[in-house]
Amino acid sequence: DARVTQTPRHKVTEMGQEVTMRCQPILGHNTVFWYRQTMMQGLELLAYFRNRAPLDDSGMPKDRFSAEMPDATLATLKIQPSEPRDSAVYFCASGLEVGELFFGEGSRLTVL
């Protein structure tokens, strides 16, 4: 059963620490999206990739966030340094070019 896998599922860290979230997209999907979900802001698009190339990361705070796809089976989202306002659930989703997205179960981040 193909699915998007995200790690870690939960992360509690202290302000200033580096956080790395990982995503394994579904094999064969050529687009990968990172979304952040909070009660206040809802679902925000942070960045997305097509064929591993970054297409749009305008939703991401550039000074502390970075997103990469080192290979077709791995996407990473890094926060350095982390701040309490980064506390949220981060979702990775993969899909084909214009079609349905398949979401992972999310990484719940708490920054103290």
Next chain:
Amino acid sequence: AQSVTQLGSHVSVSEGALVLLRCNYSSSVPPYLFWYVQYPNQGLQLLLKYTTGATLVKGINGFEAEFKKSETSFHLTKPSAHMSDAAEYFCAVSDRQSSASKIIFGSGTRLSIRP
């Protein structure tokens, strides 16, 4: 720029009653439209999508939505609500003209079902 507006952050209906979740979109080009559902502590999953062709689209779990260009709407309906329909529902829009379209989500509507 594309956007989606979902009217009503919370909708409550009785079991067996009609479900109607409203979505209006803004797009300078004909869009692709989607409805996703999110159950607690899970990621989103696709309910249905409109791309081309028939404007009334049917999805999983008995849901359907109708694309109305003149009203720029894509409302989600289900004739008879079930307790298991309680979840958060997101309308989304994508720019079909782009070769690498991003999907923009609305703010979501939480659906509660009363016994």
